[in-house]
Each structure stands twice: as C-alpha cells, then as structure tokens.
Amino acid sequence: MKIAIVSVSKRGYDLSFKIKNLLDNDSTIIRCDIYHKDVKTVFNLVFNEYDAIIAIMASGILIRSISHLIVSKVSDPAVLNIDDNGNFVISMLSGHLGGANKLTLKVAELIDATPVVTTSTDVNKKLGIDVLAKDLYLSIDDTKEILHFNKSILESKPLVFTVNSSSDYDYLFNYLNDNTLEMDVSIYFSSRINENEIEVECDNHKITLKPRNVVFGIGCRRGKSKNEINEAVKTVLKDLKMDKSRINMFSSAEIKKDEQGILDLSEELNIPVNFVDLDRLKLFKSNDIQESDFVKSKFGIAGVCEPSALITAGFNSKLIYKKTAFDGVTVSVALGENKK
Known part of the structure; x- marks a missing residue:
C-alpha cells in the first residue's frame, strides 16, 4: 500500500x-x-x-x-x-x-x-463480500452487486459458494471457516464452474470472483537451504494473513536459476518458479522498488526479489509486500491481474 x-x-x-x-x-x-x-x-x-x-x-x-x-x-x-x-x-x-x-x-x-x-457489515460483525474479495486478493466481476450482497448478508440470507473441484481452494475454505461467524454459508463443487472462478450466490443474485495473480519474489545468499527460505516465506504469509495455497508462483532472477534451496522449495510446495532474464531486469523501472547497490554493481540490475516478482505478476502488477530480509533471504510479494 x-x-x-x-x-x-x-x-x-x-x-x-x-x-x-x-x-x-x-x-x-x-x-x-x-x-x-x-x-x-x-x-x-x-x-x-x-x-x-x-x-x-x-x-x-x-x-x-x-x-x-x-x-x-x-x-x-x-x-x-x-x-x-x-x-x-x-x-x-x-x-x-x-x-x-x-x-x-x-x-x-x-x-x-x-x-x-x-460500515454496516463491520459494526454488525458480518463478512462483507467485498471484504472477502479484498482479503483473498480476488476481483469481482460486477461491483454493482456488492451493495445487494452486503444488504442480504446483514439480513442473514444464506451465502452459497460454488467452485470447480479441480482447483485448490484451501485458502477459501480456511478463510470462510475462520471468518463467517454465525453466517449461513454453504460450499458446492461443480464442473460447470471455470477452474479459476468462484461463483457466489445470495438472495437470487450472483457474483463471480476471480483470483488475482500472487507472486512471491525470492532472493537469497548462495547456499541457503529449502528450510531457511521456507521459514521466510511462512513469515510473510503470516504477515499477510495469506494461506499458502494462495501463492501462484515463485520468482527470482536468472542468476538464481541453479539455487538449490529455491528449486527444492518449489518442488516440495508444488509452486512453479520463474527465473527472469537479466536483460528484462536491466530494462525494468519502478519507483516502488528498493535498489540494492551491491546487486547493481555486480549484475547491473536494481534488485532481485521485487523486480522479478513484479515482472512475473504481469501487466499492471503492484507490490503488496516490500523487500524484507530474513537472515540472508529476501522476500517480496507482487499482485497482478486475474490468474489465467
């Protein structure tokens, strides 16, 4: 922010x-x-x-x-x-x-x-549909429906979520389990729903939620282990109140493509990793990244974790977690457009 x-x-x-x-x-x-x-x-x-x-x-x-x-x-x-x-x-x-x-x-x-x-939903301790979307980094297809949804939620109308069983929606299930209080919430699976969509129905109105692209940029000193990198990632997840299943991709610079700790963590968590070419990193400009004098002098790029995360997250991406160091591991998080 x-x-x-x-x-x-x-x-x-x-x-x-x-x-x-x-x-x-x-x-x-x-x-x-x-x-x-x-x-x-x-x-x-x-x-x-x-x-x-x-x-x-x-x-x-x-x-x-x-x-x-x-x-x-x-x-x-x-x-x-x-x-x-x-x-x-x-x-x-x-x-x-x-x-x-x-x-x-x-x-x-x-x-x-x-x-x-x-705001009414907050003072009445109800979960607004726009709050859920914001917390889980989801886009809303028809924002005009937000008012009707939140009004119906305040009136204790049932809220029905439908997802495709082929996708991992642990982050949604965990969030609803922790945040819906006394609300009447149901979850169904259906093959008619696209894998990257969540259909929500309340009082005969529908909203489609789509996950936005969440990319964790990672930099580290040579030889950092899978467990050391994972501890840094878990700390960031805790700070963001984000479920691990919400991570779409890891990213780093091309110079880290043989970093075994990153490769091992990617394999263990089943999260793909994108190593960004140095030429792309050299051309990348942003007022929001923290430049590293050491990295710039050695490789000619402004940094590793922030620019690689922003590039991998795609067009119109933005940082939601700035470069933070954890004992030789740096992590940042970028948010992009809807996940394809």
Missing part, C-alpha cells in the same frame, strides 16, 4: 512524521510520503496516485477538498481522517475494497488512538 499523509497545522505536521516512522517499519506499506498545507492542490495531485490518504485535519476541510474527486468505491483510494491531537482515526472512504477500515485499525493501534469504523 502506498500512502500519502496530508496535514494543515504544525501539530498535524509533527504527527505526520510520527505516523510515517511507524508505518515505514511495516513491510505491507510500500511507500509513505508526507504533504503539508495547500491541501486542495495536494489532494488533486495525490488522490489517484496513492492507495491510501491519511488526512490530519478537520473533517470539514477534508470533505470539501475531496468531494469533487470521489468517483467509485472500486477506484477511490482509502481515506482516513485524524484530528490534530491524534485522538481519533476515522475510516472515511473506501472502507472495504480500498482497505480504509483495516488501515484505520492499524494506525489507531500505532498511535494509541480510538478507531472509528461505521
């Missing part, structure tokens, strides 16, 4: 740096930038360039400054509102698909503030 923190007062500016310093230690935060004053101009610049905006100011200023920019819950960034004293963190916009609700809880805990979340 890329975050812009916007403030108008001196006290708010100081709080911006406190929040940035805390978020910079979070591997799921790819970038965090600070903006101060001239908020109307700033919001025009950042609204469509960041995944989330943290506005430290009066709610009236925030609402008037972004009202003309709001388009849709599908495309609008998450927007949080915090008072100058850091007493309250309010989820204002794109609570589910944009991730504002979860970011609100995260930031409130970091600065010891009171989180304020008002």
Whole structure:
C-alpha cells in the first residue's frame, strides 16, 4: 500500500512524521510520503496516485477538498481522517475494497488512538463480500452487486459458494471457516464452474470472483537451504494473513536459476518458479522498488526479489509486500491481474 499523509497545522505536521516512522517499519506499506498545507492542490495531485490518504485535519476541510474527486468505491483510494491531537482515526472512504477500515485499525493501534469504523457489515460483525474479495486478493466481476450482497448478508440470507473441484481452494475454505461467524454459508463443487472462478450466490443474485495473480519474489545468499527460505516465506504469509495455497508462483532472477534451496522449495510446495532474464531486469523501472547497490554493481540490475516478482505478476502488477530480509533471504510479494 502506498500512502500519502496530508496535514494543515504544525501539530498535524509533527504527527505526520510520527505516523510515517511507524508505518515505514511495516513491510505491507510500500511507500509513505508526507504533504503539508495547500491541501486542495495536494489532494488533486495525490488522490489517484496513492492507495491510501491519511488526512490530519478537520473533517470539514477534508470533505470539501475531496468531494469533487470521489468517483467509485472500486477506484477511490482509502481515506482516513485524524484530528490534530491524534485522538481519533476515522475510516472515511473506501472502507472495504480500498482497505480504509483495516488501515484505520492499524494506525489507531500505532498511535494509541480510538478507531472509528461505521460500515454496516463491520459494526454488525458480518463478512462483507467485498471484504472477502479484498482479503483473498480476488476481483469481482460486477461491483454493482456488492451493495445487494452486503444488504442480504446483514439480513442473514444464506451465502452459497460454488467452485470447480479441480482447483485448490484451501485458502477459501480456511478463510470462510475462520471468518463467517454465525453466517449461513454453504460450499458446492461443480464442473460447470471455470477452474479459476468462484461463483457466489445470495438472495437470487450472483457474483463471480476471480483470483488475482500472487507472486512471491525470492532472493537469497548462495547456499541457503529449502528450510531457511521456507521459514521466510511462512513469515510473510503470516504477515499477510495469506494461506499458502494462495501463492501462484515463485520468482527470482536468472542468476538464481541453479539455487538449490529455491528449486527444492518449489518442488516440495508444488509452486512453479520463474527465473527472469537479466536483460528484462536491466530494462525494468519502478519507483516502488528498493535498489540494492551491491546487486547493481555486480549484475547491473536494481534488485532481485521485487523486480522479478513484479515482472512475473504481469501487466499492471503492484507490490503488496516490500523487500524484507530474513537472515540472508529476501522476500517480496507482487499482485497482478486475474490468474489465467
């Protein structure tokens, strides 16, 4: 998640740096930038360039400054509102698909503030269909149906999932088992469903969910074992609250194609690995990756795990977990378009 923190007062500016310093230690935060004053101009610049905006100011200023920019819950960034004293963190916009609700809880805990979340499914402890899609990195074919689904879920209507038995949907089963509370949920198998689709039905309405491409980029010192690399992968999975079955592919640079630890882990977990050509890595440019001076001086590329993950994840991919080191193993995670 890329975050812009916007403030108008001196006290708010100081709080911006406190929040940035805390978020910079979070591997799921790819970038965090600070903006101060001239908020109307700033919001025009950042609204469509960041995944989330943290506005430290009066709610009236925030609402008037972004009202003309709001388009849709599908495309609008998450927007949080915090008072100058850091007493309250309010989820204002794109609570589910944009991730504002979860970011609100995260930031409130970091600065010891009171989180304020008002979406109906959350306050009634129900699982919104858009929350499920966001948590499991699934796309929704018809986002106009979200409102009807969540309204029906609030009314305790049964929710029916249908999948193809040929695909591995352990991540879905585990998630539903852990998160549906008292909801009436059923799961069926059918050969009429495409292998990379999940059909959901509620109150005579249907939504199709499609898994997006999840790629774990891996770099490591020479000779790292399968178990050492796996421990790093398991730590990242835990951080992302992601099931192992959700990983579509491992990726690394061509220079690691004979790294036995990576090859062994790929075979053991039955997850394919793509080794990206050095020429492609040399041409790859992104403002979101952390360049390694050592790797650049030795191989002429900016890095291994981040660029290889982004390239392998495909067009319009983005990092959801920045390069993080685990005792000689580096891991990043990229999210791409729908899995083919």
